[in-house]
Amino acid sequence: MTGLAVDDAAWASAWRRRSPADKLLLCGGLVGCALALPAWPGSVLVGLTAVVLALGPARVPARTFGRAVRWPLSFIAVGALTSVVTVGTGGLGWAPDAAARAGSLAGHALAGSAAVLLLATTTPMSDLLPALRGLRVPAAVVEVAAVTYRLLFVLLASLRTVREAQTARLGYSTPARGWRSSGALAAAVLTRSWDRARRMQEGLAGRGMETGLRVLPEVLPSSRAFLAASVAGLAAIVAVGLAA
Numbered sequence: 001m002t003g004l005a006v007d008d009a010a011w012a013s014a015w016r017r018r019s020p021a022d023k024l025l026l027c028g029g030l031v032g033c034a035l036a037l038p039a040w041p042g043s044v045l046v047g048l049t050a051v052v053l054a055l056g057p058a059r060v061p062a063r064t065f066g067r068a069v070r071w072p073l074s075f076i077a078v079g080a081l082t083s084v085v086t087v088g089t090g091g092l093g094w095a096p097d098a099a100a101r102a103g104s105l106a107g108h109a110l111a112g113s114a115a116v117l118l119l120a121t122t123t124p125m126s127d128l129l130p131a132l133r134g135l136r137v138p139a140a141v142v143e144v145a146a147v148t149y150r151l152l153f154v155l156l157a158s159l160r161t162v163r164e165a166q167t168a169r170l171g172y173s174t175p176a177r178g179w180r181s182s183g184a185l186a187a188a189v190l191t192r193s194w195d196r197a198r199r200m201q202e203g204l205a206g207r208g209m210e211t212g213l214r215v216l217p218e219v220l221p222s223s224r225a226f227l228a229a230s231v232a233g234l235a236a237i238v239a240v241g242l243a244a
Helices: 005-012 021-034 039-055 062-068 072-082 099-118 126-136 140-167 173-207 224-243
Strands: 084-090 089-093
Touching: 005 062, 005 099, 021 039, 021 099, 021 126, 039 062, 039 140, 062 072, 062 099, 072 084, 072 099, 089 099, 099 140, 126 140, 140 173
Parallel strands: none
Antiparallel strands: 084 089
């Protein structure tokens, strides 16, 4: 089964064999810098660092990283637009500090998104979930994330199967047929996902499943050199961001 492009990139990444805790420290530190430091130059430094690390040492394909950032970018654009518009008695208008507010919001959000994508494109979920358990993240949160991750591939397979059947029946030969087929596709996938979730819950309950789904995690040793370089890099970003 063909997986997600981000997940495939994580498995093929040059950082695949590095400890998830090391990568969590680096990416979490970058997210913290993106939130705490001024947009200029803090967010710019964080974003550039995340992109350079992903495309350079981690060897994430530029096409995959660029496609992954498209959806966060669209939400950021909508959020920036709403932050610069004011609603008053005279109708819609521009906020007094519209440019600065939009730039700050977009800078922080883009930098944080790049740092999160760095983690997503270098760390498979099968490595990340045991690491979250080790960090004492609530078991219910980790379990929901694990089940959602597994169901995602089922939904993708269902989506691909239904669409191929529709295409074979010329369901997208005209714009009108395309709209009808898209609606039927969404309905079929939602119905299948609901049915699959229900059957999974009944199957686990029938087996007396009262604890989380445990897996045997792969032990990946931590690197002192990587940690030292991460801490030094984060400290340099903080120093430059605060000095400016």
